[in-house]
Amino acid sequence: MDGDLLGFMIALPNYTEDESRVPLYSEPEKALIKRFNSRIAYISTIAVHPSSMRKGFGTILINSLIDACLNWNPKAEAIFLHVKSDNTQAMKFYEKIGFVQDSFIKDYYNEDSHAYLYVLVLVSARQS
């Protein structure tokens, strides 16, 4: 196991920082960004090696992003992501952490490949 890659995540703690991306946002994304005052993080991808799944590594990766979001200035108020509408295992993983389904985006990936938008509200960030 030494030196092996157990998993990885690509995420943006301050998703709206790059304004050149704004025209690329879908309508549900725009609504989320507005709802959380542009203080929102995004998970682009996350994966754990199949031999290391269900050992808590995915949760550790998400928790590291939550910590980064709460230390960001200004703090992120929420984290969101897209998940393929047939990836039920990933949806169970996100729901266990506290993410909730926000909206359905038809043909998000390709024709006949749809996405759900999931969002995690960072309650403690809202207390500041």
Ligand SMILES: CC(C)(COP(=O)(O)OP(=O)(O)OC[C@H]1O[C@@H](n2cnc3c(N)ncnc32)[C@H](O)[C@@H]1OP(=O)(O)O)[C@@H](O)C(=O)NCCC(=O)NCCS
């Ligand atoms: C989704 C993924 C990152 C989860 O990583 P992980 O390290 O296995 O997840 P964890 O061990 O932290 O799981 C935490 C909880 O999530 C839920 N969960 C995770 N994988 C699950 C699965 N396959 N089926 C049902 N529930 C699952 C469980 O409640 C689990 O707790 P438990 O093991 O005590 O029951 C991993 O399955 C993966 O890499 N999948 C393939 C890539 C992918 O689909 N990425 C998401 C793209 S949007």
